[in-house]
Amino acid sequence: MLQIKNLHAKIGDKEILKGINLEVKAGEIHAIMGPNGSGKSTLAGVLTGREFIEVTQGEIIYEGKNLLELSPEERAREGVFLSFQYPVEIPGVSMVNFMKTAVNEMRKHKGLPAMPAGDFLKLMREKQQFVEMEGKLTGRSVNEGFSGGEKKKNEIFQMAMLNPKLSILDETDSGLDIDALRIVATGVNKLKTAENATVVITHYQRLLDYIVPDIIHVLYDGRIVKTAGKELALELEEKGYDWIKKESAEL
Amino acid sequence: MENEQSNILNEVTGGEYKYGFFSDVATDFIPKGLSEEVVRIISAKKEEPEFMLEFRLKAFRHWQTMKMPEWAHLIVPKINYQDIIFYAAPRQQAKLNSLDEVDPELKATFDQLGIPLDEQKHLAGVAVDAVIDSVSIKTTFKEALSEQGIIFCSMSEAVKEHPDLVKKYIGSVVPYTDNYFATLNSAVFSDGSFCYIPKGVRCPMELSTYFRINAANTGQFERTLLIADDNAYVSYLEGCTAPMRDENQLHAAVVELVALEGAEIKYSTVQNWYPGDKNGKGGIFNFVTKRGICKGNNSKISWTQVETGSAITWKYPSCILRGDNSYGEFYSVAVTNNHQQADTGTKMIHIGKNTRSRIVSKGISAGKSNNSYRGLVKVLKNAENARNHSQCDSLLLGSSCGAHTFPYLEVDNQSAIVEHEATTSKIGEDQIFYCNQRGISTEDAVGLIVNGYAREVLNQLPMEFAVEAQKLLQISLEGSVG
Numbered sequence: 001m002l003q004i005k006n007l008h009a010k011i012g013d014k015e016i017l018k019g020i021n022l023e024v025k026a027g028e029i030h031a032i033m034g035p036n037g038s039g040k041s042t043l044a045g046v047l048t049g050r051e052f053i054e055v056t057q058g059e060i061i062y063e064g065k066n067l068l069e070l071s072p073e074e075r076a077r078e079g080v081f082l083s084f085q086y087p088v089e090i091p092g093v094s095m096v097n098f099m100k101t102a103v104n105e106m107r108k109h110k111g112l113p114a115m116p117a118g119d120f121l122k123l124m125r126e127k128q129q130f131v132e133m134e135g136k137l138t139g140r141s142v143n144e145g146f147s148g149g150e151k152k153k154n155e156i157f158q159m160a161m162l163n164p165k166l167s168i169l170d171e172t173d174s175g176l177d178i179d180a181l182r183i184v185a186t187g188v189n190k191l192k193t194a195e196n197a198t199v200v201i202t203h204y205q206r207l208l209d210y211i212v213p214d215i216i217h218v219l220y221d222g223r224i225v226k227t228a229g230k231e232l233a234l235e236l237e238e239k240g241y242d243w244i245k246k247e248s249a250e251l
Numbered sequence: 252m253e254n255e256q257s258n259i260l261n262e263v264t265g266g267e268y269k270y271g272f273f274s275d276v277a278t279d280f281i282p283k284g285l286s287e288e289v290v291r292i293i294s295a296k297k298e299e300p301e302f303m304l305e306f307r308l309k310a311f312r313h314w315q316t317m318k319m320p321e322w323a324h325l326i327v328p329k330i331n332y333q334d335i336i337f338y339a340a341p342r343q344q345a346k347l348n349s350l351d352e353v354d355p356e357l358k359a360t361f362d363q364l365g366i367p368l369d370e371q372k373h374l375a376g377v378a379v380d381a382v383i384d385s386v387s388i389k390t391t392f393k394e395a396l397s398e399q400g401i402i403f404c405s406m407s408e409a410v411k412e413h414p415d416l417v418k419k420y421i422g423s424v425v426p427y428t429d430n431y432f433a434t435l436n437s438a439v440f441s442d443g444s445f446c447y448i449p450k451g452v453r454c455p456m457e458l459s460t461y462f463r464i465n466a467a468n469t470g471q472f473e474r475t476l477l478i479a480d481d482n483a484y485v486s487y488l489e490g491c492t493a494p495m496r497d498e499n500q501l502h503a504a505v506v507e508l509v510a511l512e513g514a515e516i517k518y519s520t521v522q523n524w525y526p527g528d529k530n531g532k533g534g535i536f537n538f539v540t541k542r543g544i545c546k547g548n549n550s551k552i553s554w555t556q557v558e559t560g561s562a563i564t565w566k567y568p569s570c571i572l573r574g575d576n577s578y579g580e581f582y583s584v585a586v587t588n589n590h591q592q593a594d595t596g597t598k599m600i601h602i603g604k605n606t607r608s609r610i611v612s613k614g615i616s617a618g619k620s621n622n623s624y625r626g627l628v629k630v631l632k633n634a635e636n637a638r639n640h641s642q643c644d645s646l647l648l649g650s651s652c653g654a655h656t657f658p659y660l661e662v663d664n665q666s667a668i669v670e671h672e673a674t675t676s677k678i679g680e681d682q683i684f685y686c687n688q689r690g691i692s693t694e695d696a697v698g699l700i701v702n703g704y705a706r707e708v709l710n711q712l713p714m715e716f717a718v719e720a721q722k723l724l725q726i727s728l729e730g731s732v733g
Contacts, residue, residue: 090682102686102689105692
């Protein structure tokens with residue numbers, strides 16, 4: 001589904017990603033872990049097309065297409081979804097209106113007509129159950145006045161609504177209490193199918209107790225320095241990132 | 252990156268003005284220029300009674316002693332009043348008995364604007380007075396309204412057929428000496444709408460006037476007078492457009508509202524005069540005086556405006572809260588793009604006891620435009636327990652535009668509570684990206700964000716027009732953020 005080859009990227013004059021190689025297949029869950037400043041969020045930004053990140057080298061193939069040639073909205077319509085680390089507030093824009101616009105853009109892209117209002121509201125009600133937010137979204141503006149937990153649940157709700165092929169969860173566990181974490185993780189797990197894939201970006205191992213990855217990568221200083229099975233998370237939790245740093249320095 | 256942003260900005264602000272066409276109708280003009288003679292000709296053409304001519308002449312003589320005001324945050328090129336045609340009327344029969352007698356070209360014009368003059372085809376529950384250049388073409392639903400004693404007609408007709416009402420109220424809210432442009436209007440006003448709602452009557456439909464400037468080199472000077480008698484209610488809406496031309500055209504209107512005891516007037520404007528091209532060439536100069544008086548106790552006047560057009564807008568719909576417990580409201584969205592300039596706001600004059608007012612102003616600036624809010628809240632000595640709440644927000648799109656807020660407070664009564672809140676924000680790149688990431692294009696994202704920002708004001712508009720206004724906001728800003 002996704003192949004990243006020798007990806008280099010910079011922000012301003014600073015090179016952040018220094019040759020990333022990664023392959024994600026349908027049906028897989030990958031975790032990308034790493035200390036702060038290692039380039040995790042930058043990688044998410046490159047995948048979704050943030051303008052301020054400049055790709056200097058390498059390529060990204062997504063579903064046979066050159067992802068870097070697509071605009072952010074085209075990537076989204078092709079099924080790339082980002083659960084934001086810091087979901088943005090849009091005052092005065094109702095969740096209903098926002099989601100309706102998004103859902104219909106996706107449908108238009110697939111050559112489908114706009115969804116009738118009744119069906120849409122039904123879908124909204126249904127998907128809110130995924131994150132135990134029944135009735136909590138209608139009538140509210142996008143993320144405005146949401147608690148930290150609500151914002152993250154809202155991201156997963158949108159993921160459920162848009163049914164993406166590739167979901168990137170950027171630090172979805174940050175700022176969540178244990179109940180919210182469980183709800184969010186359960187939502188993500190329920191959305192898992194053999195056709196889609198998930199990339200979980202996280203600093204801590206905690207989230208991976210709930211969303212169990214097939215493969216874990218450790219990102220350090222703009223490179224993937226270690227790739228292993230889920231047991232790697234526990235090792236990192238125990239020993240921290242220092243040994244990785246040391247290992248990579250020795251290389 | 253900067254470049255890319257400004258490219259997107261150019262795209263979004265590049266929206267086309269949809270109403271820029273010109274209709275080729277036979278038009279009667281009077282010669283260019285302004286003089287006492289011209290004032291007399293206009294009055295004669297309209298077959299006005301003596302009092303009206305007197306009013307005009309007094310105004311004209313006064314105007315000659317006045318100077319154009321310069322306090323607004325606007326750069327106004329010199330206006331040559333001798334180069335303007337003060338009266339232009341599509342040639343047609345003196346009196347229309349049925350719609351069939353309206354020039355088909357005019358009918359087509361209004362059809363193209365989405366304002367069918369045919370009552371059957373019209374939006375349910377909206378009566379329209381259609382004004383082109385200096386005259387009213389057709390007022391719909393006049394008969395249906397008159398069954399309830401409601402008078403809704405053109406100003407010219409009112410002057411002839413209801414001279415007592417006109418004489419009593421014209422100039423009573425905006426005196427002919429009021430200000431440079433109001434005085435000019437008082438001298439040369441050509442047409443406009445007149446409306447009287449009798450005691451205890453709730454007007455069963457939205458009343459609206461559609462103003463269209465068509466002829467070249469002309470100015471439009473319409474005058475509107477609305478009177479709601481005791482415990483009456485009316486909701487009124489005006490819309491306006493003009494062809495695209497390279498030269499500037501002057502529009503100097505006066506609107507007077509009178510709310511008697513327990514009456515309520517809701518006045519909404521969707522202003523979409525031609526704003527000029529991307530480089531600031533052409534466009535309407537919109538210098539308008541709008542004022543309402545809550546004359547009786549427990550009366551209410553509510554102004555709602557969506558201002559997207561005009562090269563220059565100078566406009567302060569105001570409320571004089573004279574009756575005890577009267578209430579004034581002002582809801583405004585003003586959008587400026589490219590080289591547009593707007594200096595707009597309101598005045599709330601608290602005279603009666605327990606008077607309240609609320610101001611919600613949302614400015615949106617894009618391109619190289621300048622957008623100012625200017626508001627006065629004045630509480631007089633005897634206005635016990637006056638309350639005002641003002642909220643003035645500015646939204647900036649891009650980095651070449653300006654937003655300014657000039658709030659003035661004059662409070663002469665200790666018991667008054669006056670609150671003012673102001674914010675300035677930019678449409679965040681983060682907000683746009685968030686929308687992009689959900690598959691929404693930048694242009695649609697700007698539309699969503701701007702409409703969200705203006706929602707509190709748009710909610711005040713009658714349903715039929717709220718949707719139109721939303722689209723209009725989006726079109727006005729088409730192409731404007733990165």
